[in-house]
Amino acid sequence: MFRPFLLACAMLTVSNLTRPGLQPVSFAVEAGKALAIVGPSGAGKSLLLRAIADLDPNDGDVSIDGIERRSVPAPRWRQMAGLLPAETGWWADTVGAHFTSGKPDEASLGQLGLPGDALDWQVARLSTGERQRLGLLRMLMVQPSVLLLDEPTASLDEQSSAQVEQLLGDRLAAGNTIVFASHDERQVARLAYAVMSIRDGVAEPPEAVP
């Protein structure tokens, strides 16, 4: 369904990453694996994901497959490490106008439970859940090798959540690396191979998910 990825197998390495509200954190995620970030609201999960995507001033080294973040122009970096924020942003009237890197086919839309004419919809009439799924699809069209997902199923019902998890499973099988924040213990158990907990801006070393 999605074209083969250029950087299909991506190892994400983070060392001494820090920013206001976040103590230095180091970890690595293997290609084809998902790391879950858990912790209470306001602990710094979103701050960490934003820092990896270089959306706020931060310090530290991040690399994907040995490619250093500082050696890549920021817009290109954000295409390699695609961030799906908890709140998706929209800047045009119709859904389709937001797919700047190509339009998804009907099968891709269908996999997330969206009809084929979803691209013609008015953004103003989207539900929160539709926004979240279309935001994910829009980000995947850029073909990032690392996916940074901030509570990707927070506003979805059970069926849609399962569809999103299925899609993410496909991406892992294709060699993508995923870092996702979640409040859902069962989702963490289903998707992640390791889990890192954050509290008051301090991250514990990742632990393997049994």
Add this chain to the structure above:
Amino acid sequence: MSQYIALSYWDVVLAAVFLAINGGLSLWLDLRLEKQLLIASVRMVVQLLLIGIILKWVFAATSPTITAAMAAIMAVFAAREIWARQERRLTGVWGYGVGGGAMVFAGVLVTVLALTTQVQPDPWWSPRYALPLFGMILGNTMTGISLGLDTLNATVHRERVAIEAQLCLGATKWQSMAPFARRALRSGFMPIINAMAATGVVSLPGMMTGQILSGVDPEEAVKYQLLVMFLIGGATGLGVLLAVGGGVWRLSDERHRLRLDRLQQTR
């Protein structure tokens, strides 16, 4: 200038009678405007009498230093006005710097060009020509820039999520802010476009009216007014463009991040 009719101060006082009637009406109808009316008219009288004395002295002095100092004082007041008219300002010196810098650059450039190539008084910086011209250009550029920057800062703050969504998809800071910068440019340009469209039909410009009242041939007055409108339009356009560009530059950084931390919180 042969038909110029000099006014006595008594004539001026007589003209204020209607304003006094307004004040009385406000008292009678309990509009509570009389205090503001009184303060505003007293301020106007004091400010204009003072500037009359100062200009008389500056014209007599014909010194380039004094003329430049006078222009600098005008620019400082206008820069402060740009700062004051924004709801959300850039933090630190940038709050004054971006708008004020763009205004001074555009205003000085256009005024000097007009004085040296078109009006050509002798000497070219002659305060009688330089200061009124600079003032008219500065005032209009100030209005445009303060509208443009106010719109930019408010819009970028409101559309944070939409801008960052584009950045996340690999857009540059210029691409992601272009729709909002365009909106800011439009609101900065609007007053001068409106003024040009309405002039001569809806309103007779103050400067032209003044020249006609002082006995200048209407055709000559129109030529002067056209020159001034073109200068104002050019300076406003350049100033608004520079200020909005500077604002976008300051609200983002070299890693193409949106830097709303460089914007003041509103009270």
